[in-house]
Each structure stands twice: as C-alpha cells, then as structure tokens.
Amino acid sequence: MSGPDSEQQPDGNGLAMAVLNAVQHPVIMVNEAGFIAFANWEAESFFGASASHLARHKFSNFIPFGSPLLTLIEQVRESRAAVNEYRVDLSSPRLGADKLVDLYVAPVTSEPGAVVVVLQERSMADKIDRQLTHRAAARSVTGLASMLAHEIKNPLSGIRGAAQLLESSVPDEDRALTRLICDETDRIVSLVDRMEVFSDERPVDRVALNIHSVLDQVKAVAAAGFARHIRIVENYDPSLPPVFANRGQLVQVFINLVKNAAEAVGQRPDGEIMLTTAYRPGIRLSVAGTRDKVSLPLEFCVHDNGPGVQADLLPHLFDPFITTKTNGSGLGLALVAKIIGAHGGIVECDSQGHRTTFRVLMPASKDLSDDDPPRE
Numbered sequence: 001m002s003g004p005d006s007e008q009q010p011d012g013n014g015l016a017m018a019v020l021n022a023v024q025h026p027v028i029m030v031n032e033a034g035f036i037a038f039a040n041w042e043a044e045s046f047f048g049a050s051a052s053h054l055a056r057h058k059f060s061n062f063i064p065f066g067s068p069l070l071t072l073i074e075q076v077r078e079s080r081a082a083v084n085e086y087r088v089d090l091s092s093p094r095l096g097a098d099k100l101v102d103l104y105v106a107p108v109t110s111e112p113g114a115v116v117v118v119l120q121e122r123s124m125a126d127k128i129d130r131q132l133t134h135r136a137a138a139r140s141v142t143g144l145a146s147m148l149a150h151e152i153k154n155p156l157s158g159i160r161g162a163a164q165l166l167e168s169s170v171p172d173e174d175r176a177l178t179r180l181i182c183d184e185t186d187r188i189v190s191l192v193d194r195m196e197v198f199s200d201e202r203p204v205d206r207v208a209l210n211i212h213s214v215l216d217q218v219k220a221v222a223a224a225g226f227a228r229h230i231r232i233v234e235n236y237d238p239s240l241p242p243v244f245a246n247r248g249q250l251v252q253v254f255i256n257l258v259k260n261a262a263e264a265v266g267q268r269p270d271g272e273i274m275l276t277t278a279y280r281p282g283i284r285l286s287v288a289g290t291r292d293k294v295s296l297p298l299e300f301c302v303h304d305n306g307p308g309v310q311a312d313l314l315p316h317l318f319d320p321f322i323t324t325k326t327n328g329s330g331l332g333l334a335l336v337a338k339i340i341g342a343h344g345g346i347v348e349c350d351s352q353g354h355r356t357t358f359r360v361l362m363p364a365s366k367d368l369s370d371d372d373p374p375r376e
Contacts, residue, residue: 025120030073032113034058046119047095064092069117072105076115082106090119152188160185206343208242208365209250211300215275218254227262227273235276242365243298249339256332257302257358264306264356274303280361296345296361303358309351317349 017040020027026043028036036054044050047062054062063069067090072083083105090099101119108114163181170178219232243250258273265271280299309317318337340347345362 023118025118027116027118028054028059029108029111029114029116030059031111032077034060036062037111037114038116043119046121062094063090069103069105072103073115073117076105076107077113080107156185156189206244206246209245209247211240211243211250211277211298212236212238214247214250215254215277215300217251218258219275221255222258222262222273226259229267230262230265230271230273232258232273232275235274237277237279240277240279240298244363244365245343249343253336253339253360254300254302256336257360260332260358261302261304261306261356264304264308266306268306270305272305274301276301276303296363298362298364300360300362301357304356305354306356308353308356309349311351314349314351318347 020038020040021042023040024042026046027038027040028043029038031037035057036051036059039047039051039054044054047054049062059073060070068085068088069090072085076083083103085103085105088101088103090101092099099121101121104118104120106116108116160182163178163185167175167178167182215234215236219234222228222230223232258275261273265273276299278299278301279297318333337347340360340362343362345360348359348361350357350359
C-alpha cells in the first residue's frame with residue numbers, strides 16, 4: 001500500500017486498503033516469487049521504504065540473512081496453514097537495533113503461493129505488559145500502606161513518648177540512647193507517611209496543561225537545588241497540544257525523575273540532563289478505573305548521561321522497594337508509576353551504555369480527538 005509520499009498501488013479494494021492502512025502494525029503480502037506485492041503504511045515505516053520500492057525487490061533483501069521468517073513463509077506455503085511465532089529478532093543495519101517482533105504468517109487463498117505477514121513489535125507489547133505489572137505492584141503497595149498506617153504508627157507514637165519521658169530521668173551518658181530511639185521512630189513514621197500516598201484512591205483532578213510550563217517549574221527547582229551543578233538542556237516540540245493531567249502530580253513525577261537523573265550523573269564534570277517533548281501517535285491504553293481507551297500521543301522524556309541502569313534491574317525498576325541507593329527507600333519510581341498509571345499513561349526506562357531515558361507517554365487533553373494532529 002502506498003503512503004503519502006509513494007505511488008498508489010493499483011491492486012485491491014479501496015475499503016480494504018483503508019482498513020489495512022489503519023492497522024497499527026506492519027502488514028505485507030509476499031507473492032510466490034518472493035517479492036513484496038503489498039505493504040501498508042506501517043510496513044513502509046518499519047522497512048524504511050515506500051511500497052513501490054519494496055515491490056521492486058525480493059523480501060529476503062530487507063531482512064537479515066538466514067532469518068527464521070523466511071523459513072516460516074516456506075512452511076506456510078507448503079502447509080497452507082497459518083503460523084504464529086514469537087520474539088523473532090529482525091535486527092539489522094538496515095532495520096536498526098532492537099527489532100524484536102511477534103509474527104503471524106498466513107496463506108492468501110486467492111493468490112497461489114502468496115502469504116500475508118503481520119509483524120507486532122515487541123517493544124510496544126512489552127511496554128503495555130510492564131505497565132500493567134507496574135499498576136499491580138502499586139495496588140499491592142496500596143494495601144500494605146494502609147495496613148502500616150493503622151498498625152505501626154500508633155505503637156510508634158507510644159514508643160517515642162516513652163523515650164521522651166525516659167530522657168528527662170536517665171543519666172547524661174544514656175540520653176544518647178533515648179535520642180536514638182526518638183530519631184529512629186521518626187524515621188519509620190516518615191517512611192510510613194511516604195507509603196500512605198499509595199493508599200490515596202481519590203479521583204485525580206485533571207485539566208488541560210501546558211507540559212512545558214510544568215517542566216520549566218521542575219527545571220527551576222532542580223537548578224536551584226539538587227541539580228545546581230548539572231547542565232540541564234531542553235529539546236521541546238513547541239506545537240505540542242495540552243496534556244490532560246493534574247499539575248501538582250506531574251510536577252512531583254518529573255521532580256522525582258530529574259532528581260533520579262541528577263543522582264545518576266553525580267559529580268561528573270560533563271554531566272547533563274536533557275528534557276524532551278514530542279508527539280508520538282499510535283499507542284492506546286485503558287484509563288485506570290474506566291472502560292475507556294485513550295490514545296497516548298504525548299511523549300515526555302528525561303535523559304541523562306550517567307552510568308546507566310543494570311540490565312537485570314530494568315524490568316523491576318518501578319517495583320516498590322527496588323533501589324540501588326544506599327539510603328533509598330525504593331518508593332520514588334513506584335510512586336511515579338502509580339501517578340502516571342492513574343492518568344492512563346505509561347512510564348518506561350531505556351538504558352544503554354552512558355545514556356538513560358525515562359519516557360512518559362500520556363493522553364492529550366480530552367478537548368482534542370484521538371486523530372487530531374499537533375497544533376501548528
């Protein structure tokens with residue numbers, strides 16, 4: 001199928017082509033000779049070529065040599081039965097890195113020897129899977145927080161009160177011990193107070209917000225405090241539509257993310273944090289607490305050039321109590337996941353070498369339809 005900048009293919013019903021172009025996954029048809037006879041717009045984007053260009057070359061020219069996809073195509077031709085294959089690596093210099101896909105290959109009954117191939121990029125599926133995991137983790141912390149608030153804070157108040165009474169009657173050399181009891185009970189109460197945030201299930205009060213105004217506030221706070229020694233740069237899309245969110249909670253999210261980036265960069269002389277915004281249509285996800293599905297076209301990122309995140313830690317980074325900091329509680333990123341999840345969004349972390357990116361995908365203001373483009 002031809003895209004906006006390619007030639008119109010002559011074959012196919014107009015309605016069928018429109019439907020296939022609306023599919024958010026690459027769809028191609030490989031004919032008996034091994035040439036690409038059809039490609040929808042997503043396929044053009046995936047392979048980095050127009051449909052007319054794809055049609056002039058064999059499909060094997062566009063995928064890695066010896067790819068199992070070619071074997072699957074032959075298998076479907078011989079058996080005339082559809083096949084599913086999961087987590088097939090199509091990474092190559094032509095297609096780029098991290099091209100892990102799920103495949104559906106089926107015969108085309110009206111075209112002898114032809115097969116249709118549907119590719120679903122695992123990066124998208126994994127994002128949604130991990131987001132659902134993050135929400136489940138946040139719900140488990142919600143129950144734990146409620147229990148801790150009721151069952152721990154009251155006894156701690158009694159312990160602290162008793163220690164204060166003892167402090168006035170014990171010898172001077174023992175007062176350090178009573179002071180230690182008070183300090184440690186205060187520290188535990190502070191931790192429980194932080195966890196109580198997870199048990200707040202009140203509806204989020206959201207309005208249309210300019211994300212750049214939020215990020216400017218976060219940058220000002222960071223530059224005046226925890227990130228004053230780090231260069232913070234911006235790369236914003238000025239035409240971005242408003243985000244539908246709660247301002248206070250978004251400020252909290254990005255302060256957590258920028259602080260996390262600042263701690264990763266540390267005292268590096270070339271330390272840098274970059275804030276970026278962009279319009280990325282295509283992802284849809286259910287809003288927490290409703291049956292509605294929304295598009296998540298707004299992408300907000302916090303990049304840093306710190307040492308990166310360990311590969312074995314990445315899948316669990318937003319789980320509660322997961323931290324690499326000596327005195328960390330592991331609740332900061334879990335809270336980020338809860339807030340963004342409550343807004344119907346996704347938060348992800350990508351880390352390769354000395355480059356870490358926390359990516360937040362969120363819905364635009366509900367005053368805009370899912371198909372509205374960014375404002376010019």
